[in-house]
Amino acid sequence: MDSILDLLQSISTALTTLEKSKCRGMILTSDNPSVFSAGLDILEMYKPDPTRVKDFWTTLQDTWIKLYTTSFPTVAVINGHSPAGGCLLALSCEYRIIVGPKNTIGLNETKLGIIAPRWFQDSMRNVIGERQAELALTTGKMFTADEALKVNLVDEVVASKDEATGRAIAFLSQFAKIPPLPRKMTKLEFREATVNWLVNNKEKDLQIFLSYINQPKVQEGLGMYLESLKKKSAK
Amino acid sequence: MDSILDLLQSISTALTTLEKSKCRGMILTSDNPSVFSAGLDILEMYKPDPTRVKDFWTTLQDTWIKLYTTSFPTVAVINGHSPAGGCLLALSCEYRIIVGPKNTIGLNETKLGIIAPRWFQDSMRNVIGERQAELALTTGKMFTADEALKVNLVDEVVASKDEATGRAIAFLSQFAKIPPLPRKMTKLEFREATVNWLVNNKEKDLQIFLSYINQPKVQEGLGMYLESLKKKSAK
Amino acid sequence: MDSILDLLQSISTALTTLEKSKCRGMILTSDNPSVFSAGLDILEMYKPDPTRVKDFWTTLQDTWIKLYTTSFPTVAVINGHSPAGGCLLALSCEYRIIVGPKNTIGLNETKLGIIAPRWFQDSMRNVIGERQAELALTTGKMFTADEALKVNLVDEVVASKDEATGRAIAFLSQFAKIPPLPRKMTKLEFREATVNWLVNNKEKDLQIFLSYINQPKVQEGLGMYLESLKKKSAK
Numbered sequence: 067m068d069s070i071l072d073l074l075q076s077i078s079t080a081l082t083t084l085e086k087s088k089c090r091g092m093i094l095t096s097d098n099p100s101v102f103s104a105g106l107d108i109l110e111m112y113k114p115d116p117t118r119v120k121d122f123w124t125t126l127q128d129t130w131i132k133l134y135t136t137s138f139p140t141v142a143v144i145n146g147h148s149p150a151g152g153c154l155l156a157l158s159c160e161y162r163i164i165v166g167p168k169n170t171i172g173l174n175e176t177k178l179g180i181i182a183p184r185w186f187q188d189s190m191r192n193v194i195g196e197r198q199a200e201l202a203l204t205t206g207k208m209f210t211a212d213e214a215l216k217v218n219l220v221d222e223v224v225a226s227k228d229e230a231t232g233r234a235i236a237f238l239s240q241f242a243k244i245p246p247l248p249r250k251m252t253k254l255e256f257r258e259a260t261v262n263w264l265v266n267n268k269e270k271d272l273q274i275f276l277s278y279i280n281q282p283k284v285q286e287g288l289g290m291y292l293e294s295l296k297k298k299s300a301k
Numbered sequence: 302m303d304s305i306l307d308l309l310q311s312i313s314t315a316l317t318t319l320e321k322s323k324c325r326g327m328i329l330t331s332d333n334p335s336v337f338s339a340g341l342d343i344l345e346m347y348k349p350d351p352t353r354v355k356d357f358w359t360t361l362q363d364t365w366i367k368l369y370t371t372s373f374p375t376v377a378v379i380n381g382h383s384p385a386g387g388c389l390l391a392l393s394c395e396y397r398i399i400v401g402p403k404n405t406i407g408l409n410e411t412k413l414g415i416i417a418p419r420w421f422q423d424s425m426r427n428v429i430g431e432r433q434a435e436l437a438l439t440t441g442k443m444f445t446a447d448e449a450l451k452v453n454l455v456d457e458v459v460a461s462k463d464e465a466t467g468r469a470i471a472f473l474s475q476f477a478k479i480p481p482l483p484r485k486m487t488k489l490e491f492r493e494a495t496v497n498w499l500v501n502n503k504e505k506d507l508q509i510f511l512s513y514i515n516q517p518k519v520q521e522g523l524g525m526y527l528e529s530l531k532k533k534s535a536k
Numbered sequence: 537m538d539s540i541l542d543l544l545q546s547i548s549t550a551l552t553t554l555e556k557s558k559c560r561g562m563i564l565t566s567d568n569p570s571v572f573s574a575g576l577d578i579l580e581m582y583k584p585d586p587t588r589v590k591d592f593w594t595t596l597q598d599t600w601i602k603l604y605t606t607s608f609p610t611v612a613v614i615n616g617h618s619p620a621g622g623c624l625l626a627l628s629c630e631y632r633i634i635v636g637p638k639n640t641i642g643l644n645e646t647k648l649g650i651i652a653p654r655w656f657q658d659s660m661r662n663v664i665g666e667r668q669a670e671l672a673l674t675t676g677k678m679f680t681a682d683e684a685l686k687v688n689l690v691d692e693v694v695a696s697k698d699e700a701t702g703r704a705i706a707f708l709s710q711f712a713k714i715p716p717l718p719r720k721m722t723k724l725e726f727r728e729a730t731v732n733w734l735v736n737n738k739e740k741d742l743q744i745f746l747s748y749i750n751q752p753k754v755q756e757g758l759g760m761y762l763e764s765l766k767k768k769s770a771k
């Protein structure tokens with residue numbers, strides 16, 4: 067399996083390419099049948115190499131900025147568990163379809179002993195509102211597909227990836243007759259305040275992240291979490 | 302039929318008169334059985350006379366500012382299709398009752414190749430929340446009565462205009478025992494930030510609107526849309 | 537019965553003590569079987585002694601600031617009617633469980649001829665959203681348990697105080713495995729903007745309150761309201 071850094075770099079490059087093309091819509095999904103994208107970012111944070119972890123975080127920042135503000139419509143087809151960074155990417159799309167009933171989604175950072183930074187928080191707040199976002203983030207909640215639908219964290223729950231893809235195409239098809247320019251400008255007006263915070267605070271956000279994860283207690287917590295994952299997968 | 306400019310001027314004058322009276326409540330509705338108010342603003346934007354279109358937009362700005370901040374409670378009885386400006390006026394009232402099941406409501410600007418300006422966006426965001434507003438505005442969605450109820454774009458769906466009027470009076474009646482001053486001050490505190498943006502940016506907002514609609518491509522799009530409306534009504 | 541000022545001072549002292557301890561969770565409830573805490577603040581506002589009313593308001597400000605930003609999780613078990621200040625305290629917790637079906641909850645200030653100040657408004661807006669908060673506050677609505685659940689003003693409706701306590705403990709138990717530091721920091725990031733307004737405007741907020749309630753018309757209204765309460769309880 068490629069590292070999460072490799073994966074983020076691929077997504078970032080793909081977004082730049084699509085932006086230059088006349089792309090009219092994109093489906094973000096995973097070819098891994100059990101995990102939707104960036105769930106294992108934690109491996110990048112445990113006993114990190116200083117250069118690599120910095121590279122990881124700035125790549126995540128840049129990828130998010132691009133994905134959050136694409137000129138073309140975006141749909142996440144969530145066909146596996148989608149914690150942390152995977153949830154962030156899904157939240158950044160314009161529409162979310164999850165393959166139920168077993169897959170889960172959420173920003174579970176507090177459970178790992180870390181903090182979802184402000185742009186993670188805002189991405190979730192913009193989708194499920196202030197109240198549900200505070201509750202989800204303080205409890206580090208992983209939502210089942212049905213729970214996610216109930217608070218509008220996802221827009222649809224379907225039974226298979228094929229069905230999800232069909233629904234995603236249906237969502238994108240409604241833009242066929244809508245002129246791209248006013249659509250894009252409307253989207254950017256909605257997302258401007260959220261994205262500008264990170265654009266204007268990239269270095270500060272990086273320093274907050276680095277100084278937080280480098281605390282001995284946080285490293286210890288991440289170590290214990292990774293240990294518990296190993297035990298689970300050994301069963 | 303009077304022009305939309307005439308209609309807006311009538312509403313604006315009526316609001317000023319009511320504000321000076323001891324009005325304790327207002328129902329905004331239409332005597333046209335199929336269209337709720339300002340839906341055809343597009344006629345003012347296509348091949349516009351420079352003086353008249355400026356007059357149209359500033360009148361819409363002024364009417365909205367007055368309606369959004371009336372000291373007395375307001376209810377929209379939506380008894381016909383309510384696109385664009387009609388939806389804006391309904392969103393500016395304190396309560397919305399739609400006569401179902403056939404009437405539709407929404408800010409469909411992107412479908413016409415234009416952009417709902419910031420105060421339109423905020424008016425919708427304040428009613429249905431960030432997530433549903435972004436989805437509605439980027440897709441230019443016209444909601445059926447039931448869809449509108451589901452996202453709280455309207456508060457009630459009823460079967461006839463008479464029933465709607467009865468429900469509107471019931472809504473207004475609950476204010477009979479509430480002192481008008483604290484009620485008004487509470488309303489204005491909620492709406493202050495939204496309305497102040499336009500109050501402080503009227504000229505800028507006008508220039509954005511004028512420069513946008515005067516683009517050849519936008520005019521072409523409006524022309525095609527009007528053509529399609531003619532064909533529909535000829536059937 | 538102790539005065540509301542005494543009650544607020546007790547809560548404030550308890551919060552300071554808990555903050556210094558290693559408290560991992562708190563349930564806010566009332567041992568009065570019919571009223572949940574601060575509902576009768578109005579007695580402090582009618583024909584007020586200048587020193588005492590100032591003391592009352594600053595104590596309410598300080599108590600709210602502490603409760604809104606506790607480092608440990610908080611649950612309100614609402615086992616009686618919860619108007620005005622009682623509703624504010626419940627809104628400031630992280631989770632709300634009401635004993636139904638008869639108890640009611642709401643910010644009914646406009647009905648008393650007074651205005652819920654900005655931090656009351658924000659506390660409600662952060663829980664039920666802009667639209668429902670405006671409607672609730674302009675109408676001074678007291679929600680039944682079921683109505684409160686429908687707009688998410690409470691998270692659960694249960695049949696008895698015992699059941700409510702059990703559910704509150706279940707809510708708090710989910711934090712057993714969550715490290716307190718990232719949890720607290722996540723909560724504070726969500727609540728920072730709301731609480732900072734009052735922290736930075738305590739004196740201004742006090743002056744607005746004092747000058748408002750000292751108006752003869754407002755005093756007259758409060759007098760009439762207290763008279764009507766007496767008649768009710770005499771029945």
